[in-house]
Amino acid sequence: MDFSRKDFPEGFLFGAATAAYQIEGHGFGGAGPTHWDSFAKGPGNVVRAEDGAVACDHYHRYAQDLDLLRDGGFDAYRFSTSWARVMPDGRTVNPEGLDFYDRLVDATLERGLKPFQTLYHWDLPSALADRGGWANRDTAMAFADYAETISARIGDRVASTATINEPWCVAWLSHFLGHHAPGLRDIRAAARAMHHILLAHGLAVERLRGMGRAELGIVLNFERALPASDSAADHAAADLQDQIYNRWFIEAIANGCYPKGALAGLAPHMPDGWQDDMALISQPLDWLGVNYYTRAMIAAAPDAPWPGLTAVEGPLAKTQMGWEIYPEGLHHFLCRARDILGLPIHVTENGMAWADRVENGTVEDSERQRFIAVHVDAMRSAIADGVDLRSFFYWSLLDNYEWAFGYEKRFGLVHVDFETLERTPKASYHALKSALSR
Known part of the structure; x- marks a missing residue:
């Protein structure tokens, strides 16, 4: 990796990211069931029907994992707090959960x-899923209570708080x-979830501002x-995909409105009075988180x-996930967000998954080292183009539970043996450590 800290503005932070359900071990510490636990038990939903009951056992091994960050020369740790650990039924506080995050932050x-805390990285308590989950407006209200509860315990010590991770995925x-x-696969539920997840964000920001919290943001994936x-139909299809995937969330947050093409399809299924929530959704933030991995080649499907x-499949080199490696997209979205x-x-x-x-x-993961290098170049180019970029968090610190792909896809800088839970830093970890020391 041919970059160093000197290539970035003073105070720029380098870190690695994780998420609670993917690493902690949800079977420990009084955590309640989530909709991922039940989804994993459905036929064909998750590779080998695996779940996050043990994951990387970060719940017991967090000190070792934080030592890896410190010893690698990193500046920051992005983690999520689990709603179902803090409130197993979505509403009742679990003291063990609060105590764990107290220890973790300290x-x-x-x-x-x-x-760097994220409030929600997909671990919805099953009790709330039973009542409709994100298709139900009440879930957004309950989320604000959760945000207040966890922030009352650790919010005085975190450097920043993100409300939601990747609302498009949610x-x-x-x-x-x-x-x-x-x-x-229900457009009515999808339309409601597309709105209620942003309402949850707005309600949480309002609640945390009322507590005097600063450095509040949201993490969007692009x-x-x-x-x-070159056909007109494919151009129109790609534009509509951009509206649904990328523009829906950032334009709601920035301007208090949804893009017209996406709204045309979703409006008949939106909750009544959704327009009244847009001022809350678009209240001022302190920063934006950008998650970026790949591009998609979009074709019209008129039938x-x-x-x-x-x-459709593109021609570029791909990661273990089958995602094309396209760093130009990161530069594009950093400038768009600016x-x-x-x-x-x-x-x-x-980040990238590799076998x-x-x-x-x-x-030896030379492919990952190249991936990091070309995306760091895209970040440096965006900074040169006037983007106020403050940090880079690699996904992920550890190989972990990769949702529907179970434990098969490895994104980590650190290899995890899921039988013994032994950690082995990869060549990319050592190369990044060397770059950060220069």
Whole structure:
């Protein structure tokens, strides 16, 4: 990796990210069931029907994992707090859960790392899922109570708080495409989830502002949508995909409105009075988190139901997930966020999965090193173009539970043997450590 800290503005932070359900071990510490626990038990939903009951056992091994961050020369740790750990039924507080996050934040600070908290990374308590989950407006109200509860315990010590991680995945991927919990393919549920997840964000920001909290933001995922051909139909399809995936959330937050093309398809299914929530959704933030991995080549599918489009395979090199490696998309979205919001930006996730193996005690992952290098170049280019970029968090610190893909896809800088839970830093970890020391 041919970069160093000197290539970035003073105070720029380098970190790694994780998420609670993916690493902690949800079977420990009094955590309640989530919709991922039940989704994983459905036929064909998750590879080998695996769940997060043990995961990486970060619940017991967090000190070792934080030592890896400190010893790697990182500045910050992005983690999520689990709603179902803090409130097993979505409403009743679990003291063990609060105590765990107390210990985690203190241990992060003791190692000289800045804690970046995310309130929601997909672990919805089953009791709330039973009542409709994100299709039910009451879930957004309950989320604000959870946000207040966990912030009252650790909010005085975290460097920043994100409300929601990747609302497109929470709403569209999970309620329209059915790939994630709760596994629905229902446009009415999807339209409601697309709105209620943003309402939850707005309510949480309002509640945390009332507590005097600062450095509040949201983490949006972006995927470059490009037409599969030069045809007008494919260009229109790619534009509609961009509206649904990318523009829906950032334009609601920035301008208090939804893009017209996406809204045309979803409006008949939106909750009554949704327009009255837009001022709350678009209240001022302190920063935006950008998650970016890949692009999609979009073709029109005129015989399919709305939105009448499909993704086709592109020609570029791909990761273990089958995602094309396209760093130009990261530069594109950093500049778009600059133009739409004008806020400080954090790259809160960027990384790649690869079929890593431990051989002779080491993991050689030159592909990941190249991936990091070209995306760091895209960030440097965006900074040169006037983007106020404050940090980069690699996804992820550890190989972990990769949702519907179980434990098969490895994104980590650190290899985890899921039988023994032994951690082995990969060559990419050592290369990044070297770059950060220069």
